[in-house]
Amino acid sequence: MKIQIITLFPEMFDGVLGSSMLWKAQKEGFVEYKYINLRDFGLGPRKQVDDTPYGGGDGMLLRIEPLVAAIEKAKENDPSATVFLPTPRGKLYKQSDAKRLAEIKRGMIIICPRYEGYDERITRWVDEQFCIGNYVLTGGEIPTMVLIDSVVRLLPGVLGGETSTEIESFQKDDTTIEFPQYTRPEKFRDLEVPKVLLSGHHAEIAKWRHRMSNNS
Numbered sequence: 001m002k003i004q005i006i007t008l009f010p011e012m013f014d015g016v017l018g019s020s021m022l023w024k025a026q027k028e029g030f031v032e033y034k035y036i037n038l039r040d041f042g043l044g045p046r047k048q049v050d051d052t053p054y055g056g057g058d059g060m061l062l063r064i065e066p067l068v069a070a071i072e073k074a075k076e077n078d079p080s081a082t083v084f085l086p087t088p089r090g091k092l093y094k095q096s097d098a099k100r101l102a103e104i105k106r107g108m109i110i111i112c113p114r115y116e117g118y119d120e121r122i123t124r125w126v127d128e129q130f131c132i133g134n135y136v137l138t139g140g141e142i143p144t145m146v147l148i149d150s151v152v153r154l155l156p157g158v159l160g161g162e163t164s165t166e167i168e169s170f171q172k173d174d175t176t177i178e179f180p181q182y183t184r185p186e187k188f189r190d191l192e193v194p195k196v197l198l199s200g201h202h203a204e205i206a207k208w209r210h211r212m213s214n215n216s
Helices: 010-017 020-027 064-077 095-104 120-125 141-152 202-212
Strands: 002-007 032-037 082-092 108-111 128-131
Touching: 002 010, 002 064, 002 141, 010 020, 010 032, 010 141, 020 141, 032 064, 064 108, 064 120, 082 120, 082 141, 095 141, 108 141, 128 141
Parallel strands: 002 032, 002 108, 082 108, 082 128
Antiparallel strands: none
16 A cells, blocks of 8 residues: 655654554555655745635635645556545544555545645545544644554554454444453552453453443
């Protein structure tokens, strides 16, 4: 899977995509990350990418010309890729979306908005708009990291265990939360591991885990 990120701040992704499982996924060839710096497509000698909004108002908006040029460059690299835009007007992003995107394995082009937003006409070039929650961030980089992390970890071979992703929270977009888990030591200060987990009785353990999950 090829993931192209259109951003003014590619350095923000170094720590996230260059660590742990997301780094391993690229190292082992499951995914390829590519940064497209929006500033490279800026207008004039100052490489301008933003301007004041028509109708007045505070802040600046990303202009459509650099955005479209960056998308078209990304499409040259991967013509069949899906273009994503994080925005409050997008649909709420859920686990089912992550599973769908991981299964189809199509390339992804993700735009990271900045400032007060973007020229709305850019949505003509966007395939999916998504929102990660009802709050406001300074830009689209963090939602983009959320999207990438949630999809890449589901690609076959990235996590390793065959059932690693089968018992996780939100598997059916409901309120199901994975059961509590414990490891050694059996007792830490006055905190003990539930006796049932030490019993070796797999049927009773399964019942306990089902009861402790928020799925009923």
